[in-house]
Amino acid sequence: GAVVSQHPSRVICKSGTSVKIECRSLDFQATTMFWYRQFPKQSLMLMATSNEGSKATYEQGVEKDKFLINHASLTLSTLTVTSAHPEDSSFYICSARDDPRGSPLHFGNGTRLTVT
Amino acid sequence: QKEVEQDPGPLSVPEGAIVSLNCTYSNSAFQYFMWYRQYSRKGPELLMYTYSSGNKEDGRFTAQVDKSSKYISLFIRDSQPSDSATYLCAMSYSGGYQKVTFGTGTKLQVIP
Numbered sequence: 001g002a003v004v005s006q007h008p009s010r011v012i013c014k015s016g017t018s019v020k021i022e023c024r025s026l027d028f029q030a031t032t033m034f035w036y037r038q039f040p041k042q043s044l045m046l047m048a049t050s051n052e053g054s055k056a057t058y059e060q061g062v063e064k065d066k067f068l069i070n071h072a073s074l075t076l077s078t079l080t081v082t083s084a085h086p087e088d089s090s091f092y093i094c095s096a097r098d099d100p101r102g103s104p105l106h107f108g109n110g111t112r113l114t115v116t
Numbered sequence: 117q118k119e120v121e122q123d124p125g126p127l128s129v130p131e132g133a134i135v136s137l138n139c140t141y142s143n144s145a146f147q148y149f150m151w152y153r154q155y156s157r158k159g160p161e162l163l164m165y166t167y168s169s170g171n172k173e174d175g176r177f178t179a180q181v182d183k184s185s186k187y188i189s190l191f192i193r194d195s196q197p198s199d200s201a202t203y204l205c206a207m208s209y210s211g212g213y214q215k216v217t218f219g220t221g222t223k224l225q226v227i228p
Contacts, residue, residue: 006159034216041124043204043220044160093159104150105206105216107159 002098003027006108013084014116021079021111023094029074030096034105035067038091047092050077084115119143122205122219131228135192139205139219142186146207146217149181151190154202154221163203164190195226 003026013019023033033050048069049057056069066088068080081088091112095105122139129135137151148167152160164179166172172179178191188207192199205219 004159041220043218046215091157095159104148104162104165106162107152109159110157112157 002103002106004094004096004106004108006094006111008111009109010112010114012114012116015085016083018080018082019084019113021081021092021094021113023077023079023096023108025075025096025098028096028098030077030098031074033071033077033094033096035069035077035079036093036095038093038110044093047079050079052077081113084113086115089113089115117142119217120205120207120219123222124220126223126225128225128227129195131195131197131226133195133226135195135199135224135226137190137192137203137205137222137224139188140186141188141207141217143217144183144186145209147210148208149179149188150206150216151177151179152204152206153199154204156201160204192224195224197226197228200225 005024005026007022031052035047036044037047038044046059047062050069050071052071052074058064071077091110093110095107097103120141151164153163154160166179166181169181169183176193180189202221202223204221206216208216
């Protein structure tokens with residue numbers, strides 16, 4: 001149980017274009033999902049908390065107009081990187097808890113974004 | 117000082133060895149402790165989840181938490197080449213919505 005699916009696993013786009021990443025909880029409902037970014041040899045950095053039916057909560061230093069988050073249903077959150085630039089190239093990973101009262105995070109398999 | 121410190125390694129061991137992975141932390145308010153395994157280009161996979169101090173065993177894996185020393189460990193017995201991955205420790209104040217803080221990860225290589 002507690003499977004989180006993320007798509008696509010890899011995307012290459014040109015500078016200035018936008019990219020959408022989907023995160024789905026397959027066997028549970030998630031009122032909250034979390035988006036992380038991971039640089040090589042560095043830890044996971046929380047970007048934002050996605051809340052179903054309301055606005056996402058962004059961590060300090062994360063541009064909300066750059067990284068648009070939509071959590072339209074209890075099983076789907078999307079992250080759109082708008083007007084992508086090479087410095088946005090990174091590994092983006094979503095996660096969710098299957099029990100909001102208390103359970104560990106379950107992660108998707110990540111999306112490798114390369115902006116050329 | 118980082119909230120969570122983890123030796124990045126790499127750590128190389130022969131197959132069958134006992135592996136010890138460790139993290140220290142500075143915030144005594146952390147109550148929940150986790151270990152994740154991350155293969156290259158994949159998302160982290162939950163290995164162990166513990167609350168407060170004590171030991172927890174699951175197959176070849178044992179997690180230990182010593183809150184008095186602010187120190188957590190993951191032991192892997194009879195290590196296998198398939199255990200080669202990066203191991204991330206993580207902790208949070210509570211099990212609910214609270215933010216999870218991760219270590220930088222230790223890269224482990226088990227040599228056949």
